[in-house]
Amino acid sequence: xxxDIIEKLIEQFRTLPGVGYKTAQRYAFSIIEGKRERAxxxxxxxxxxxxxxxxxxxxxxxTDKEICPICQNRxxxxxxxxxxxxxxxxxxxxxxxxGVYHVLFGTISPLERRGPEDLKIxxxxxxxxxxxxxxxxxxxxxxxxxxxxxxxxxxxxSPLGVKVTRLAQGVSMGSxxxxxxxxxxxxxxxxxxxxx
Amino acid sequence: xxxDIIEKLIEQFRTLPGVGYKTAQRYAFSIIEGKRERAxxxxxxxxxxxxxxxxxxxxxxxTDKEICPICQNRxxxxxxxxxxxxxxxxxxxxxxxxGVYHVLFGTISPLERRGPEDLKIxxxxxxxxxxxxxxxxxxxxxxxxxxxxxxxxxxxxSPLGVKVTRLAQGVSMGSxxxxxxxxxxxxxxxxxxxxx
Numbered sequence: 542x543x544x545d546i547i548e549k550l551i552e553q554f555r556t557l558p559g560v561g562y563k564t565a566q567r568y569a570f571s572i573i574e575g576k577r578e579r580a581x582x583x584x585x586x587x588x589x590x591x592x593x594x595x596x597x598x599x600x601x602x603x604t605d606k607e608i609c610p611i612c613q614n615r616x617x618x619x620x621x622x623x624x625x626x627x628x629x630x631x632x633x634x635x636x637x638x639x640g641v642y643h644v645l646f647g648t649i650s651p652l653e654r655r656g657p658e659d660l661k662i663x664x665x666x667x668x669x670x671x672x673x674x675x676x677x678x679x680x681x682x683x684x685x686x687x688x689x690x691x692x693x694x695x696x697x698x699s700p701l702g703v704k705v706t707r708l709a710q711g712v713s714m715g716s717x718x719x720x721x722x723x724x725x726x727x728x729x730x731x732x733x734x735x736x737x
Numbered sequence: 738x739x740x741d742i743i744e745k746l747i748e749q750f751r752t753l754p755g756v757g758y759k760t761a762q763r764y765a766f767s768i769i770e771g772k773r774e775r776a777x778x779x780x781x782x783x784x785x786x787x788x789x790x791x792x793x794x795x796x797x798x799x800t801d802k803e804i805c806p807i808c809q810n811r812x813x814x815x816x817x818x819x820x821x822x823x824x825x826x827x828x829x830x831x832x833x834x835x836g837v838y839h840v841l842f843g844t845i846s847p848l849e850r851r852g853p854e855d856l857k858i859x860x861x862x863x864x865x866x867x868x869x870x871x872x873x874x875x876x877x878x879x880x881x882x883x884x885x886x887x888x889x890x891x892x893x894x895s896p897l898g899v900k901v902t903r904l905a906q907g908v909s910m911g912s913x914x915x916x917x918x919x920x921x922x923x924x925x926x927x928x929x930x931x932x933x
Contacts, residue, residue: 546801550786553779556771557764568753570823572783573790573799575752580787583749584780587768590746591776594769603769605742627766 547573599668601644601661602629616640621678622665622694624648624687632680640678643668648686649693662694669703676704683710683728743769795864797840797857798825812836817874818861818890820844820883828876836874839864844882845889858890865899872900879906879924 547569554565572580596602597609603626604610611629619640623629629642645660668674677698681687695705711729712721721729743765750761768776792798793805799822800806807825815836819825825838841856864870873894877883891901907925908917917925 546786546789547799550782553782556767556775556779558767559760559763564755566823566826567755569786571752571754573786574822575787577787579752580783583752584783586746586749587776587780587783590742590765590769591771591773593742603743626770627762630762 596626596644600629600642601646602626602642612641617672618675619678620665620668620674620676621680622691623680624682624690628680640676645681645690648681648690650686657693660690662697665694666697666701669698669701674703676706679705679707683708792822792840796825796838797842798822798838808837813868814871815874816861816864816870816872817876818887819876820878820886824876836872841877841886844877844886846882853889856886858893861890862893862897865894865897870899872902875901875903879904 550569550572551562551565554560554568555562557565560568572583593605594603595605597604597612598607599612600609602609602611616639620643621632621638621640622643622645623632624645624647626644629644632638632642643661643665645662645665647655647660649655649657649660665677669677677694679691679694681691691707695707698705709732710725711732712718712725718726746765746768747758747761750756750764751758753761756764768779789801790799791801793800793808794803795808796805798805798807812835816839817828817834817836818839818841819828820841820843822840825840828834828838839857839861841858841861843851843856845851845853845856861873865873873890875887875890877887887903891903894901905928906921907928908914908921914922
């Protein structure tokens, strides 16, 4: 067993999120035991993605163009603000949404010493004032940092006269009330809607 | 979001054992969001491992040489027979073992249509008769296929006059009797040893 070369590969797999030594080892062995073409495809896909995929100049989405297809083709009057590019992928499951996005690249976090100046907030304000945006939907995560960031940005936006909304918070579809935490339940109670 | 390039990378990560779409996506995003140097190192490590690591001509272990360091430096009179190269890594935790290994590259499995002729059994018999092997330790997995394969090989070896042993089976260290299955318990009972 040549420890160095295999260990080097295991080390690389360990840099993936949530991967410990044992899992990284399994991944490495699967590469070594697999076909050469598979290793070549794998290796090339990593390089290609890193080389060609960058961030959209307008919204911060992943793209291999200067401006992503969403910014090019959709309604720029509605902007959905998310924490990270991958949140766009999640939001895109809402097939009826026709607006565009804005990635903050983080949330305000005093613990991690990340202030408003570290996020793409200036860029958002500029878009709102220059593009005639009518609604900004705050879709940061439903946690303390996400809420604080949403509130902070909403206050900055209010002088611009734009409508600012936040994703509804409540009990998740398919979950069981028995296991819902008290904050989720009280948010669901506060946001209750009349059945018509 | 350029679906094609990112999807291609996600697809590659999905070929890893036990990785579903969501996990593959997380891995892919971590590559795209990470540094260029990391992607380059990762990509190179995959290619290097696949290009340089092969199987030892004697025992079947992973190695970047013709003959692995274990076969070169250790006692060839004792051979530990395992199913796969990665089992050698597990067995090497037994620091007191000074013998060599022999990888079968599988176990006899009628269900998966794998017979004795698909395994490196001929090669094992050749080693045993030519190298003056004194003991063969069957370290195939403690399951039905592993047991059957061990028994099959032991019968082939018996005319050669070599001692054939099998890893002891019983309750695992640190486990709880309460949760042990009945086969494990009866094997532990059968193999019980006197406390001296």
